[in-house]
Amino acid sequence: MHIPDGFLSTRVWATMDAVAIPAVALLSRRAQRSLDTSRLPLMGVMGAFIFAAQMINFPVGNGTSSHLVGGALLSFTLGPAAAAMVMTSILAIQALVFQDGGLLALGANVFNMAIAGVFAGYLPYLLLRGRKSGIFLGATLSLLVSAFFALMELALSGVRMPPTMLLISIALFTVSAVAEGAITVAVVGALRNIEPNLLRQTASAPVLTRRLRLVLAGASAALVMTAIYVASTKPDGIDEITRLTAARATSLLSSPLSSRLSSPLANYQVSFLSSHSSNWLTHAFAGLAGIFAVYLVCLVLSRLLRASRSALKPEGI
Amino acid sequence: MRQARVERWSSGASYLHRRHPAVKIALALLFLISLASVSSQRVPWFFVTSAALIVCCIVAARLPLLPLLLSAAAVLPFAVLFALVAILAGDNARASLLIVRAYLSALTVLLLAATAPVSDLMAGLEFLRAPRFLLSVMQFLYRYLIVLTGEAAAMRDASLSRAGSLRVLELRQATGAAAILFARAWARAQAVHQAMLSRGFDGMLPRLHQPRFNAADIRFAFIGAAIVIAVRLAA
Numbered sequence: 307m308h309i310p311d312g313f314l315s316t317r318v319w320a321t322m323d324a325v326a327i328p329a330v331a332l333l334s335r336r337a338q339r340s341l342d343t344s345r346l347p348l349m350g351v352m353g354a355f356i357f358a359a360q361m362i363n364f365p366v367g368n369g370t371s372s373h374l375v376g377g378a379l380l381s382f383t384l385g386p387a388a389a390a391m392v393m394t395s396i397l398a399i400q401a402l403v404f405q406d407g408g409l410l411a412l413g414a415n416v417f418n419m420a421i422a423g424v425f426a427g428y429l430p431y432l433l434l435r436g437r438k439s440g441i442f443l444g445a446t447l448s449l450l451v452s453a454f455f456a457l458m459e460l461a462l463s464g465v466r467m468p469p470t471m472l473l474i475s476i477a478l479f480t481v482s483a484v485a486e487g488a489i490t491v492a493v494v495g496a497l498r499n500i501e502p503n504l505l506r507q508t509a510s511a512p513v514l515t516r517r518l519r520l521v522l523a524g525a526s527a528a529l530v531m532t533a534i535y536v537a538s539t540k541p542d543g544i545d546e547i548t549r550l551t552a553a554r555a556t557s558l559l560s561s562p563l564s565s566r567l568s569s570p571l572a573n574y575q576v577s578f579l580s581s582h583s584s585n586w587l588t589h590a591f592a593g594l595a596g597i598f599a600v601y602l603v604c605l606v607l608s609r610l611l612r613a614s615r616s617a618l619k620p621e622g623i
Numbered sequence: 624m625r626q627a628r629v630e631r632w633s634s635g636a637s638y639l640h641r642r643h644p645a646v647k648i649a650l651a652l653l654f655l656i657s658l659a660s661v662s663s664q665r666v667p668w669f670f671v672t673s674a675a676l677i678v679c680c681i682v683a684a685r686l687p688l689l690p691l692l693l694s695a696a697a698v699l700p701f702a703v704l705f706a707l708v709a710i711l712a713g714d715n716a717r718a719s720l721l722i723v724r725a726y727l728s729a730l731t732v733l734l735l736a737a738t739a740p741v742s743d744l745m746a747g748l749e750f751l752r753a754p755r756f757l758l759s760v761m762q763f764l765y766r767y768l769i770v771l772t773g774e775a776a777a778m779r780d781a782s783l784s785r786a787g788s789l790r791v792l793e794l795r796q797a798t799g800a801a802a803i804l805f806a807r808a809w810a811r812a813q814a815v816h817q818a819m820l821s822r823g824f825d826g827m828l829p830r831l832h833q834p835r836f837n838a839a840d841i842r843f844a845f846i847g848a849a850i851v852i853a854v855r856l857a858a
Binding site for chain 1: 651659701702705709711725726733744757760771774775778779793805
């Protein structure tokens with residue numbers, strides 16, 4: 307499910323990076339604030355555990371085996387914000403050291419697996435108060451949601467997938483999602499026997515549970531509706547949606563950013579070079595300007611947050 | 624193991640190894656963007672030039688060329704699968720574009736990882752204002768990756784030597800192994816944390832050495848960026 311570089315179109319990876327970078331910055335702050343410092347080594351070591359656990363093969367029916375993916379398990383034990391941080395670290399290490407997943411596509415991968423996947427996994431666990439069904443549903447949903455986003459991003463990038471291949475990959479993802487659910491239930495069960503206090507208590511869930519529940523329920527409802535819509539319209543319908551969403555995404559991405567930031571550059575380039583090459587130029591500069599804008603916004607936000615936090619500090623103490 | 628090989632490569636002392644990691648990360652990103660922004664196959668020589676650029680860097684960094692080229696091929700199975708689909712759909716240009724772009728991008732990231740050790744990469748990312756908390760988690764993760772993977776391998780060996788030559792463990796054994804590994808990792812994290820507290824840990828990992836910018840880094844940044852942009856503009 308790790309998307310390498312070269313697959314996503316500039317619009318898609320730039321948008322996903324623009325979504326993922328502030329989200330990771332925010333979650334990092336939240337994980338840092340809401341947890342005591344003992345969680346820092348804990349998070350790192352649990353990330354290493356996910357790597358190591360992938361060496362253990364679980365038999366899943368007729369001769370095939372599967373391994374733990376772990377996003378849901380982490381959210382049950384560390385909480386969603388910390389789990390998202392750990393998954394982000396795993397994906398970054400995989401992209402940098404193991405060449406598993408691309409660097410420009412890291413934003414997309416982080417969004418699919420570390421943000422959407424982890425929160426989709428935590429919701430059923432929270433709603434069903436840590437029952438077995440909640441654990442199973444959470445782990446299954448976490449993988450399905452990640453796969454759904456990955457397939458959508460590939461489709462939006464114009465990577466061709468004939469209906470049969472799409473169906474096969476959906477079937478494969480469903481099988482591995484169910485396997486992940488079964489493995490997670492079994493591991494959590496074994497964990498309860500060994501050390502029951504490692505699991506996050508759902509009764510003492512944080513105060514914002516209610517608001518979080520509403521947001522997550524809304525998000526998953528929207529997701530399910532989109533999925534049903536995509537599934538119910540025929541393959542040519544998928545093309546149509548792709549075109550529509552891509553057009554909307556482009557207008558969203560390019561109108562506020564590139565009109566302000568890259569237009570002087572673009573004008574310069576157009577007057578400077580022959581007209582046929584201006585197409586990719588605007589693309590490249592829109593991508594660059596987008597990343598630069600996100601970078602600036604993050605810098606300003608972090609500066610502001612730091613300022614407001616230091617202003618609030620006397621109250622906190 | 625793959626990461627051991629990358630670590631050995633990254634411990635070199637060539638001109639490229641000595642450059643500031645933030646510059647290398649930024650240049651790698653610029654190069655990746657220039658690769659990703661080519662949307663048509665009208666310009667095969669752009670990819671030839673890009674490949675030549677990477678190969679020149681690999682040679683200049685005194686890295687073994689063939690192992691790096693082979694190592695980056697790990698991305699090919701996935702790329703070839705989608706390329707086959709594109710070929711079946713009659714879109715040969717798109718198929719070759721997909722393979723070439725995915726391979727060159729993977730090679731670029733591998734070159735980055737092979738010229739900067741993980742701790743330097745983290746310092747570079749911190750220079751680019753990535754959240755320090757996240758970077759600390761990544762450093763911990765990388766440090767304990769080898770320890771826990773070794774532990775998992777030992778557990779697997781022990782289980783195999785008792786249960787005969789089963790290819791996969793039984794489900795109950797496997798879940799037990801995973802749960803024990805989890806509990807052990809947790810206990811180890813607590814012990815590590817206590818040891819760190821007793822040595823004055825204040826919530827963030829200390830920075831041992833901070834790479835410093837020098838004139839050569841700034842020259843390298845400008846020349847590298849100029850070459851990448853020139854190649855891209857000429858395409």
